[in-house]
Amino acid sequence: MTENKGIMLVVSGPAGSGKGTVNAMLLKRDDFAFSVSATTRAARPGEVDGVNYHFITRESFLERIDSGDMLEYTEYCGNFYGTPLKEAEEVLRSGKNLILEIEVEGAMNVKRKYPDAVLVLLLPPSYSVQEARLRGRGTETEEKILLRLARAKEEVALADCYDYVVYNYDDKADEAAAHILSIVDAEKCSIKRNDRVADKYLNS
C-alpha cells in the first residue's frame, strides 16, 4: 500500500444507529470524503453531473458492473445506484479517507472487491434503545417500524463479518466519531499497511 493513502471506511448500521449523524461529523474534517455515486436515473433540476451523481446510461452502468468497476451497487425503483471503484481510488490516492455508508450486503461486496477496506458496524447501545428511537421519530407507520427492526436483526447477525463494532450512545455521536477516528489512525499504523518497514528504515 502506498504511504499516505487514505483508508476506505465502510460504515454500516441499522436504522436508528445514527450513522448519518456520525458520518456527517467525520465529513466535516479535511481528511475525510464521500465518493460521488453513479446512477442511471435522470438528473433532477439543479443536480450537477459529477457533483451530485455521475449520471450514466443503463448500458454504461451494466458494462461497469461487468468490468468490475462497481465496488457495490443496488437497484431501486428501476434505477441503478453504485460506487465506481475508480472514483473511490482517486479519493484514496489524494490521501483522504473515504466513507461509504452502505448496507451489510454491500459492505461484504466491498470487502471482497477491496480487501483493504475497513468495515465498521455502528450500533445503537441496545435493541430496546433502537426501538425507542424509531418510535420516537413519530414519522413512520407501525408496520414500517417493525420491518426496520426485523431488518436490523438480520444486519446485526452479521456483526462477525465486520472488523470493528462501535456503539453510538444517546447524545454521544461525537464519541462514536472519535472511536472511528481511532480506528482509522490505528489502521494506518498497522503492519499490514506499512510494508517493507525494515528496508525503508535501514536505508534512511
Add this chain to the structure above:
Amino acid sequence: MTENKGIMLVVSGPAGSGKGTVNAMLLKRDDFAFSVSATTRAARPGEVDGVNYHFITRESFLERIDSGDMLEYTEYCGNFYGTPLKEAEEVLRSGKNLILEIEVEGAMNVKRKYPDAVLVLLLPPSYSVQEARLRGRGTETEEKILLRLARAKEEVALADCYDYVVYNYDDKADEAAAHILSIVDAEKCSIKRNDRVADKYLNS
C-alpha cells in the same frame, strides 16, 4: 474476552526510539499501568517488595517458568527478571491497559503465551536520526554505539512480527503516544475483542 478488560500492550523499540519517554506519557493516564516485575536479585536499600519488584528466590522463579507463570523473562548478571502472568492479568482485570516495555525476543514470547497482546514497534523516524540521537547523548563509547546500532538492525528486521509500527519524530513523543492511544481504542472496538455482539444486542 471480558468487557472492560484492559489491553496488554507490548512496546518495543531500538535504543534511541524514545520508548521510555512515550511510555512515561501513557503511564501518566489513569487507564494505563505497568506491572511489577519479579526478580531473583536481592533488594537494594529502600526497595520495597511488591512495589519495585517482587523479590523471589531462584527456586521459586524457576518453578514459575516451568508452570508457565512467566509471560517473559531474561537472565542478566546471574539474576532472573521477568513478568509474572498473574500480576499482568490482575492489572488487565482491573480495566487498566498494561504496558510491557520489552525487547523483540521477549515480545514474541508474550504473543505466544498471550495471543491477545498487542505488539507495537516504536521507531525513530530513520536510521540516520537514530544514529544521531545515540551519538548526541555523548555518554557512550563508540564501541557501545555501534553495538546498539547493530542490535537495532536485528530488531527492526523483525518488524513484521509486530501488529503496529509507530514512528517517533523528534520532539513529537506526544504524537507517538496519541497513536498508541488510538491503537488501544481501536483494538477495544475490534470484533475479535467483542464476542457475541449480535446475541448481546438482541437481548438488550
